[in-house]
Amino acid sequence: MPWRDFAEELVGTSKEAIKKLAEYAEDYRIYPRSINKKGKSFFFLAKVEQKKKLIILNESKYFAAFSGEIEEFAGFKAKIAPLNNENAEKLRKFFPYTAPKTLGNKNPSIGLGDRLGLATPGHIDAVKESEVMPVFAQQSVRELNLTNRSFKDVIDDVSWAVFQEGYEDGFAADADHLKNKTEVEKALKIGYTMITLDCTDYIKNFSQDITFQELKTEYEEIADYLKEGLESQYLNKTFVLGSNHELEYNKINFYKIVLTYYQVIEFAKEIYHLIKKEEKEIDFEISIDETFLPTSPEAHFFVANELKRNGIKINSLAPKFVGSFEKGIDYIGSLDKFEKHFKIHAEIAERFGHKLSIHSGSDKFSLYPIIGHYTKGRVHVKTAGTSWLEALRVVAKNNPSLFREIYYYALNKYKEAKEYYHVNTELADIPDLAKLSDKELPDLLENNEARQLLHITYGFIIEAKKDNNYLFRDKLYQFWEKNDREYRKALEEHIIKHLKKLGFYN
Numbered sequence: 001m002p003w004r005d006f007a008e009e010l011v012g013t014s015k016e017a018i019k020k021l022a023e024y025a026e027d028y029r030i031y032p033r034s035i036n037k038k039g040k041s042f043f044f045l046a047k048v049e050q051k052k053k054l055i056i057l058n059e060s061k062y063f064a065a066f067s068g069e070i071e072e073f074a075g076f077k078a079k080i081a082p083l084n085n086e087n088a089e090k091l092r093k094f095f096p097y098t099a100p101k102t103l104g105n106k107n108p109s110i111g112l113g114d115r116l117g118l119a120t121p122g123h124i125d126a127v128k129e130s131e132v133m134p135v136f137a138q139q140s141v142r143e144l145n146l147t148n149r150s151f152k153d154v155i156d157d158v159s160w161a162v163f164q165e166g167y168e169d170g171f172a173a174d175a176d177h178l179k180n181k182t183e184v185e186k187a188l189k190i191g192y193t194m195i196t197l198d199c200t201d202y203i204k205n206f207s208q209d210i211t212f213q214e215l216k217t218e219y220e221e222i223a224d225y226l227k228e229g230l231e232s233q234y235l236n237k238t239f240v241l242g243s244n245h246e247l248e249y250n251k252i253n254f255y256k257i258v259l260t261y262y263q264v265i266e267f268a269k270e271i272y273h274l275i276k277k278e279e280k281e282i283d284f285e286i287s288i289d290e291t292f293l294p295t296s297p298e299a300h301f302f303v304a305n306e307l308k309r310n311g312i313k314i315n316s317l318a319p320k321f322v323g324s325f326e327k328g329i330d331y332i333g334s335l336d337k338f339e340k341h342f343k344i345h346a347e348i349a350e351r352f353g354h355k356l357s358i359h360s361g362s363d364k365f366s367l368y369p370i371i372g373h374y375t376k377g378r379v380h381v382k383t384a385g386t387s388w389l390e391a392l393r394v395v396a397k398n399n400p401s402l403f404r405e406i407y408y409y410a411l412n413k414y415k416e417a418k419e420y421y422h423v424n425t426e427l428a429d430i431p432d433l434a435k436l437s438d439k440e441l442p443d444l445l446e447n448n449e450a451r452q453l454l455h456i457t458y459g460f461i462i463e464a465k466k467d468n469n470y471l472f473r474d475k476l477y478q479f480w481e482k483n484d485r486e487y488r489k490a491l492e493e494h495i496i497k498h499l500k501k502l503g504f505y506n
């Protein structure tokens, strides 16, 4: 077994000499950047019978702390530790750089959701030369349910990858789109450093044709103490922003905004009390982006101001912007209209000191120059599906028959998948593979309709089973295992393209 030969060379080597040894570690199927020395023990990740394992050489308190099989060598012992949650927790304890930390709201930051647990090496390659702070561990409850993964799986996959790559510049972990106290408590207990609170269930959506009388009647039903406090703050008042843009609250928009968002504030207050109990800093994001109508600047100002008046400190806020932010494709709408709307939101965020968070932030290349310009780095761009699509691009290039199987399966599941994601693409608009040669398949990943199809059917594809056997999962993971370098390179290039367009990569 190659790692054993390497182990005999490594043990007893000085820290300086390790660098020399690392130069040919890959010949032994060892990850060179994972080689570490702690006390008397050496650590590295290696492929042992096709599976990644943590190898620890020389007995010490660190050696004893990890679980795994022990092998005797001439003069030393080796432990072959599985990459499980118990060992991941020990890894985060002894190698703090493998544990997540908070983003802080200074630098730009990017959420790099990974639905497979394979993308972090490519994400590391993309961000390591940039100024952005990455969130490598980011999945929503929706994604976890669709891929049958847990919040622990997500954070552990990232810690092992960060150790494998020797990446010590820090990353965050965002438990995304949480909707209740239980989910928040669970995520905090596991060690997530960012909580994205999805307030959709506390936002009241109005029909466009509601009359003033109907509005007033509903408003009157709110508790008097709340109404008095809010009316004295906003009703018939105007707030002037730095650019002299005026935010006016008249009866109509005031009633609508209060009725739409007042329960969001109550919900945020309840969750913030949980967060404040933590001994460490937590990045708190309020997400109000999954509503029918765009968030008006007056509504953004109201929510931010009410959070502040209630002593709720947030790091970022995700409004719903004008136009259409669909999954995995560029913005749909007027760029002028977007710019006019976005610059006011950026000003409001700057006034309150939080970041704007751009959900469904993947592939919005036409918007990035506007986003980068007006936020001046005070922004969090959240992506996820795009890394999944890059994994499929590698399949399309190298295993056309598997890609065809997946694509046809996705077509059959598209209607069901649209129950989870709002996309405008209709089945009839999606390209038919039969007309495409194998060579043309990778181009589908440049086609909006095909991207949307594959983007939202990820869970159906990964979890597809027949007679209790996975239809694609095992074949896909074996394929990505063999083609890990190509996937890593594709991710690096694709995410750097995002960062360059945002102006966050020199």
Ligand SMILES: O=C(O)[C@@H](O)[C@H](O)[C@H](O)C(=O)CO
Residues within 6 Å of the ligand: 113, 139, 140, 142, 143, 176, 177, 358, 359, 360, 361, 362, 382, 383, 384, 385
């Ligand atoms: O698919 C999801 O549920 C998440 O990726 C969610 O959409 C996330 O908040 C996001 O906006 C990533 O682009």
